Amino acid sequence: MSASLEATTREVCAACGRDRTRLMDIVRTLQERLGYIGGDTAAALARELGIHRVEVESMVSFYAFLSHRPQGRIVIRLCNDYLDRMLGADEVAAAFEAELGIRFGQTTPDGAITLQHVPCIGMCDQGPAALVNDVVVTELSSDAARRIVRELRKHGDPARLVTRLGDGNNAHPLVRAMVNNNIRRRGPVIFSPMVRGEAIRKALAITPAEVIRAVKTARLRGRGGAGFPTGMKWEFARAAAGEPKYVVCNADEGEPGTFKDRVILTELPDRVFAGMTIAGYAIGAAEGVLYLRGEYAYLRKYLEDVLARRRADGLLGQQICGRSDFSFDIRIQMGAGAYVCGEETALLSSCEGLRGDPKNRPPFPAQKGLFGRPTVVNNVETLACVTKILEEGPATFCELGSQGSPGTKVLSISGDCRSPGVFEVPFGIKLSEVLALAGGEDALAVQVGGASGQMVAREEFDRTICYDDLATGGSIMVFGPDRNVLEIAESFLDFFIEESCGYCTPCRVGNVLLKERLHRINAGQGESADLDYLQDLAQTVKTMSRCGLGQTSANPVLTTLKNFRVTYNALVRKRTNGLVPAFDLAAAVGAAEALVGRKSEHAHA
Amino acid sequence: MSQNGKPKVATTSLAGCFGCHMSLLDIDDRILKLVELVDFDKSPVDDIKEFTGRCAVGLIEGGCCNEENVRVLRDFRAHCDILIAVGDCATMGGIPALRNNIPLQECYDEAYRNGPTVYNPSGRIPDDPELPLLLNRVYPIQEVVKIDYFLPGCPPPADTLWAALTALLGNQPVQLPYGLLKYD
Structure with missing residues (x-):
């Protein structure tokens, strides 16, 4: 073992207070410094922190952005989700491979560049997109791919790939990204003008219980997808025994087709941080964590700066707004490429410096969350709504939206439509109206709620976006008349197979079996009994899985079986000879x- | 159906260890009742090598690891009204399927070239047609033909086999109590 490796490890650990629970940050920093976390690094780290080496290695093997093998100094991660492939990601992939002379998963012989695939990076409205280290490159073409490789070979600096800056704060000196917000419709809640500090001052003027009552009166429900009443969650956390309490903002926006939190964080981070601070006041917490997905690392410096300015202005930190009895601060926890960490208990595991394994619920985080203490976990948009509710009062909020779903919803719309981007719409809007806004009227199918949501057929386009009908965390993917719905469902299963944490069998194995059988049907080798098999197995995966990932991963199968039965029936045949057509002895x-x-x-008889 | 009116049962062991057949023999003296109920057709029990007629039930032990397994399995499907996958190898591939993560070349090399007990100065892999060609991987049998029932276990206990067989032969639904299907 080299002395310098020891020294580097010691230095990085010391910077994080040799705190075992900060393992995620430590490993990320070491990966940045050393390029990878090899066996000797893991051993040194384990010694330094007084933990087992396997704890380091299991973390490194869990997260897609961490590597136990040497990687190139530059890692190109091309998004290969279905939407990006609709926009030509396969051609871009071929161009990268040809120009670099390597395949995906490989590193150039000179150790300069590694090529990888990555699931949705939240740029579906401007794909095909890729991450070059932390730098986002969008609207790629095969020409652009070749140019990127040549430039990187010349100067080796991903930041110099950004030749044009995006709209809004994407052009901010601390962001400097070519990402575009594409805000197509500004609603009265999230994308409305705000007076910085107003909501916090109004909240601090009333008691914490009154703040919770205001949120309850507004009937605010979680915007991440599950729709749990926010006020109730806060009340549970406030009442729960245990100190300290925590507020966690879930900005691990990994659901394919969702990118609205990126835009909210880019344009209105103050509204989100104010919401966290108000939540801290309401439940009696002094510490907040923004869990930012690794793909959005390019926003980190900017967000740190916003936090610093809030501290300077007395809106964060000690004695907020001069109140000697209320202090609250926020730190940013970076993720490292794991979809399952969007699930709140997995996210908490990740914040504790562990693999992003989900935990059993109950107890729910409001009772026992971060480090076993009462914790409120809210989505970015939910917290932004909180700020608005405190600014203008719950009554104004309730006037918007529908009876069971007050307020607005920020949708991220992508796919076969003329204006992909972000739309803030009132709850209760019809899907057909949403399609008209985005210019996707001739859609064959719409996937509402991301890969784990539901595939809606034309006949049902008059259904409404709300918690009681088509619930969504924001993702709306539009698929035009020429798309193959079953192929799309298959690609969603590929995604879940990749992202399953592997803890429970129904999810780890079930999704693979679903994908195999669906593929068989798609290849024209299916039979009618396969549809019953899919239905049964999908139901098993849904009911028997441990966390939200597995409980929703079968939805692409279940909802297409329900809404696109005709498509399935046209593909399957009736079996008469008892042989399985998919088995090919010659092959x-x-x-x-x-x-x-x-x-x-036998094979050629 | 035999000439004496009794339904016929056939059994085979594909890529299995014959343990499931041993478990069948574990029904002890009930085997006398069984031969009153049925005649055995193609089966290692009576050493009949090829089917002599239509069978009511076929019991399959083991998955498919080579082309001969596939031929036999398809033959069973053609001759039997009901096929039962007996044991974990038939149902999931079992122990033989451990080779599924090893390249086929390495499997052949281990068996015929580099294995510690192999003497093969020519280094050739035998190409005698008597030796069936291996499949690219071991397949559970329901990936090759339609299977009607699955009896899990390694092996399924004699009581499980007995309960399933007598139910099927008596035209009763196969409803096995939990105790016959749990293995912990």
Whole structure:
């Protein structure tokens, strides 16, 4: 073991107070410094923190952005979700491979560049997109891919790939990204003008219980997808025994097709941080964590700066607004590429410096959350709503939206439509109206709620966006008349197979079996009994999985079986001879024929 | 159906260890009742090598690891009204399927070239047609033909086999109590 490795490890650990619960930050920093976390690094780290080496290695193996093998100094991560592929990501991938002379998953022989695939990075409205280290490059073409490689070979600086800046704060000196907000519709809640500090001052003028009552009166429900009443969650956390309490903002926006939190954080971070501070006041917490997905690392410096300015202005930190009895501060916890960490208990595991494994619920985080203490976990948009409710009062908020779903919803719309982007609409809006706004009227199908949501057919476009009908965390993917719905469902299953944490069997194994059978049907080798098999297995995965990932991963199958039965029926045949058509003996013995040097007598009979 | 009116049962062990067949023999003296109920057709129990007629039930032990397994399995499907996957190898591939993560070349090399007990100066892989070609991986049998029932276990206990067989032969639904299907 080299002395310098020891020294680097010690230095990085010391910077995080040799705190085992900050392992995520420590490992991320070491990865940045060393390029990867090899076995000797893991051993040094384990010694330094007094933990087992396997704890370091299991973290490194869990997160997509961490690596136990040497990687290139530059890692190109091309998004390969279905939406990006609709926009030409496959051609871009081929161009990257050709120009670099390597395949995906490989590193150039000179150790300069590694090429990887990555699921949705939240740029579906401006794909194909890729991350070059932390730098986002959007609207790629095969020409752009070749140019990127040549430039990187020349100067080796990903930041110099940004030749044009995006709209709004994407052009901020601390962001400097080519990402665009594409805000197509500003509503009266999230994208309305705000007076900085007003909401906090109004909140501090009343008691914490009254703040919670205001949120309850507004009937605010979680915007991340599950829709739990926010005020009730806060009340549970306030009443729960245990100190200290925590406020966590879930900005691990990983649901494919969702990118509205990115835009909210880019344009209105103050509204989100104010919401966290108000939540801290309401439940009696002094510490907040913004869990920011690793893909949005380019926003980090900017957000740190916003936090610093809030501290300077007395809106964060000690004695907020001069109140000697209220202090609250926020730190940013970076993720490292794991969809499951959007699930609140997995997110908390990740914040504790562990693998992003979900935990059993109950107890719910409001009772036992971060470090076993009462914790409120809210989505970015939910917290932004809180600020608005405190600014203008719950009554104004309730006037918007529908009876069961007050307020507005920020949708991120992508796919086959003329104006992909972010739309703030009142709850209760019809899907057909949403499609008209985005210019996707001729859609064949719309996936509402991301990969884990539901595939809605044309006949049901008059359904409404709200908690009681089409619930969504914001993702609306539009698929035009030429798209193959079952192929899309298959690609969603690929995503879940990749992102399953592997803890429970229904999710780890079930999704693979679903994908295999769906693929068989798609390849024209299915039979009618396969549909019953899919239905049964999907139901098992849904009911038996441990966390929200597995409980929703079968939805692409279940909802297409329900809404696109005709498509399935047209593909399956009735079996008469008892043989499984998907089994091809000639293909199965091909490898052995080549090795042994004789032809099979059965396969070619 | 035999000439004496009794339904016929056939059994085979594909890529299995014959443990499931041993478990069948574990029904002890009930085997006398069984031969009153049924005649055995193609089966290692009576050493009949090929089917002599239509069978009511076929019991399959083991998955498919080579082309011969596939031929036999398809033959069973063609001759039996009901096929039962007996044991974990038939149902999931089991122990033989551990090779599924090892390249086929390495499997052949281990068996015929580099294995510690192999003497093969020519280094050739035997190409005698008597030796069935391996499949690229081991397949559970329901990936090859339609299977009607699955009896899990390694092996399924004699009581489980007995309960399933007598139910099927008596035209009763196969409803096995939890105790016959749990293995912990």
